[in-house]
Amino acid sequence: MKIFLRIAAVLLALAAPAQAGDAPKPAREITDMAGHKLRVPDKITKVFSASYPLTTLMYVIAPDLLSAVNVPITDKQKPYFAPRLAELPAAGGTPGQNRAANPEEILALQPDVIVAWTDPMGGHPPAEQSWAQTGLPVIYMNVSRIDDYPAALDFLGDLLDRRARTDELKTYVVAALERVKTAVARVPPEQRAKLLYAESPDGLATECDSSFHMEAFRLAGGDSIYHCAQATHMGMEKISLEEIIARQPTLIVALDPKFKDFSAQAPEWRNVKAIAQGRVYTVPKLPFNWLDRPPSFMRVLGAQWLANIFYPQALPLDIKAETKTFYKLFFGVQLTDADVAQLLR
CATH class of the missing domain: 3.40.50.1980 (Nitrogenase molybdenum iron protein domain)
Structure with a gap:
């Protein structure tokens, strides 16, 4: 009840300065x-x-x-x-x-x-x-x-x-989405990238393939190894290392930058081919995450980044140049080569 009384008081205070002649x-x-x-x-x-x-x-x-x-x-x-x-x-x-x-x-x-x-x-x-x-x-x-x-x-x-x-x-x-969709359409279903989205430092939190957190991955033609129905907004579904080994992703996209070093040094991860082959990519995060958390317009650039990683022949994109174009248009910022390298590291 108190909150409604306080809101009423605020509304009266905001209305008080109005004059009789105000339209x-x-x-x-x-x-x-x-x-x-x-x-x-x-x-x-x-x-x-x-x-x-x-x-x-x-x-x-x-x-x-x-x-x-x-x-x-x-x-x-x-x-x-x-x-x-x-x-x-x-x-x-x-x-x-x-x-x-x-x-x-x-x-x-x-x-x-x-x-x-x-x-x-x-x-x-x-x-x-x-x-x-x-x-x-x-x-x-x-x-x-x-x-x-x-x-x-x-x-x-x-x-x-x-x-x-x-x-x-x-x-x-519109042009970017059409470019990605056209490229992905050229890739036969059996050749689609089989991936793990590793969200935690230990790599054991991921997303259901149908989750809204996976929107950019789906657009880019990626196939998550974790098939389930999203139950909460937060996501971050638990997956075991044994499940990952059994499903063998061909590449891993890591939300947490600590995962790449952790997995390279952890003996138990050597049985995952993507780790053994060095196919781990860390999501760029400035000024926002390119893929998720928040699910923003940055996903337009993120989907291009992913599709170029997944299918470089179908989408032979100069991602460094594209990043400069995107940041100039959306943020009014002229990135240097060093800036782009820092974003993509």
């Missing part, structure tokens, strides 16, 4: 990507992004409109973003995806709207209950699959009046 903001009706119809201001000047995958997209489309970030910008990330982002409060976000944002704190930031990610595992009741307390328009967007990004960019460009920016990003995304 309400002109509004328009939209339909969000979850099919909800709602009214939003004609011109949106401030946004609270409740979901990290969407917040990362806002970083490269409209950083000036963000009222807060979900998690603090790290020192390593700062060179890639507008300086103001590092000065914004870290307010959390959707319950179960981030530290839960406090509805009172959101109201105090005075955003025009909230944007939120449609739950990739279906439904979003906890989020809806949380955001309903603010009385603000909540706009749901779908970016669970990499193929969702062209439509999401169109939607966000129209919503925020940033269509010129979203159009140039969309052009790149």
